[in-house]
Amino acid sequence: MTTEIQTIEDVRKIARDKLKGICGVYKDCDGDPGRLCQGQSYGRALGIGGIGSGTSFNNNFLALKKYKLKMKLVEEDFTPDTSYNFFGKMLSMPIMAASVAGVNSFGSDSLITEQEFCRSVVLGCKAAATLGWRGDTYTYSLENSYGINAIAEADGFGVKIVKPRDQETIIKFFKKAEKIDCVAVGVDIDGCGSYAMATHNKPVFKKSVEDIKELVSSTKLPIVIKGVMCVEDASKAVEAGASAIVVSNHGGRVLDHTPGTADVLPYIVAEIKGKIKIIVDGGIRTGYDVVKMLALGADSVLIGRDIIRAVVGAGTKGVKIHMEYMQNTLQKAMKMTNCKTLSDVALDILY
Numbered sequence: 001m002t003t004e005i006q007t008i009e010d011v012r013k014i015a016r017d018k019l020k021g022i023c024g025v026y027k028d029c030d031g032d033p034g035r036l037c038q039g040q041s042y043g044r045a046l047g048i049g050g051i052g053s054g055t056s057f058n059n060n061f062l063a064l065k066k067y068k069l070k071m072k073l074v075e076e077d078f079t080p081d082t083s084y085n086f087f088g089k090m091l092s093m094p095i096m097a098a099s100v101a102g103v104n105s106f107g108s109d110s111l112i113t114e115q116e117f118c119r120s121v122v123l124g125c126k127a128a129a130t131l132g133w134r135g136d137t138y139t140y141s142l143e144n145s146y147g148i149n150a151i152a153e154a155d156g157f158g159v160k161i162v163k164p165r166d167q168e169t170i171i172k173f174f175k176k177a178e179k180i181d182c183v184a185v186g187v188d189i190d191g192c193g194s195y196a197m198a199t200h201n202k203p204v205f206k207k208s209v210e211d212i213k214e215l216v217s218s219t220k221l222p223i224v225i226k227g228v229m230c231v232e233d234a235s236k237a238v239e240a241g242a243s244a245i246v247v248s249n250h251g252g253r254v255l256d257h258t259p260g261t262a263d264v265l266p267y268i269v270a271e272i273k274g275k276i277k278i279i280v281d282g283g284i285r286t287g288y289d290v291v292k293m294l295a296l297g298a299d300s301v302l303i304g305r306d307i308i309r310a311v312v313g314a315g316t317k318g319v320k321i322h323m324e325y326m327q328n329t330l331q332k333a334m335k336m337t338n339c340k341t342l343s344d345v346a347l348d349i350l351y
């Protein structure tokens, strides 16, 4: 009889076995050059590591590590409220699963199929009362849209991100997402350099303000622009009418030698806070990391690689266990820094 899977460590132990040679499921998932995922030379398949030297992936981790939390304890006792309103949906926490796609990059269909992967993310998040975002890669098409199928099964409880393909195709994806009552849609503009998409006859492009305006006016759903790493792009997303941005370097997978997202976030917050939602990802592994990002001005965060490991370890249940762990650690971080609600999380909790 198999032992009952209950804790995040149970899930990670199974994932460690299944991901042999691909990911070490280390205590610190930091993109360090010594890690299994970074241990090969330029030109290798990306796996789940970072591009090239791994500097961008590693910088996400290092940028977060620089900040320290201020304990503030001589107060009345309370239980922090982590609930978060995302475009009208009340979530249990400001933490969602990132739009990761392509099981072929961390194994093969023998480990899990793309469809089962998407189902596990979306349904596991829903079971933890939060949202699973779904991505896009060269194996996806309008006919085989695994993410949208999974979100449909969850009655629209998800977010669909499309690669920066030609405008007509993106709009068709958005229409499909609209039909199943998706919460929001978007484009990962940092996917415009994707060699994999280009070589599989699915070309990708940089997007102008006019292009984004056209996408915004094509749907009634809120539009998210993911892959913003400078103030100029953030301001242009606002100008184009987007409803949210994700400050992201794609987990350090699209361009070598970019800074960590926690390093660029404050500049973007200073410019556009309050105009649209600011979401951030990259190297966020615990609720302690989450409060740091919220204190720096983010409204919410996404979790990438840890969700892959949760799915590989225990499918839907693994994702639910992982998200509950994130919420528990966020709650602890808020209690110890004296934040009763998310609006209390501010710069003064950081050293």
Ligand SMILES: Cc1cc2nc3c(=O)[nH]c(=O)nc-3n(C[C@H](O)[C@H](O)[C@H](O)COP(=O)(O)O)c2cc1C
Pocket (backbone or CB within 6 Å): 047, 048, 049, 060, 098, 099, 100, 101, 102, 105, 106, 134, 135, 136, 137, 161, 188, 226, 248, 249, 250, 251, 252, 253, 281, 282, 283, 284, 302, 303, 304, 305, 306
């Ligand atoms: C294997 C893998 C596949 C990914 N696929 C996509 C994708 O299809 N679309 C997208 O917007 N981002 C994609 N991302 C980036 C994530 O959405 C997210 O930005 C990143 O993983 C966050 O960093 P973290 O993994 O350190 O948490 C992918 C990341 C990984 C590791």
